[in-house]
Amino acid sequence: MASPNLDDPNFEQTVILLGHHDADGALGWVINGTALMQVEELLRSSGLISAAAATTLGPGFFQPARVGGPVDPATGWIVYRHKDFRPENFIELGAGLGVTGDSDALDRVMKGKGPQDFRMLIGYSGWGPGQLESELQQGAWLPAAVDPVLVFDTPSEKVWEEAYRRSVGLSPVAFRSGRRGQA
DSSP, X not given: OBOTTOOOTTXXXXXEEEEEEETTEEEEEESSOOEEEXXXXXXXXXXXXXXXXXXXXXXXXXXXXXXXXXXXXEXXXXXXXXXXXXXXXXXXXXXXXEEEOOHHHHHHHHXXXXXXXXXXXXXXXXXXXXXXXXXXXXXXXXXOOOOHHHHHTSXXXXXXXXXXXXXXXXXXXXXXXXXXXXX
């Protein structure tokens, strides 16, 4: 999750699911990014599903698609509880979560042959070789465990604060004060 002092408007108070990290760089998705339109509306306006199909869609279709990061905003990704849905190009995130941007997998989901409770993210977040490690050393990011509750059950506007509380043990407001301290 972004630390309170991260000075980048793309990532202010964001929580990122890290999907890949090695010597070549890192890849992740902001789970509480800016809300776009409902997934169903996005797919319908793009001609990917019909208005008639919308009556049989699961709950993920009626959540807002969100900005998953500033990189490649023409890509769509779904984060889901993977159970038995393991498409060819999915990334296991841990804690029973998976993510895919594979067009065949997205097509299966749209046809009701995949998870119906998912979150759609547009774009992703990426770091070059050594970049994420450097940012971690500078205190820009606070590592935390993957938690499906933050992804699926926590209101988006509360995700960062809840992740921070779970990681640090206190709410971030505990560190704000209008008074100056004394030594």
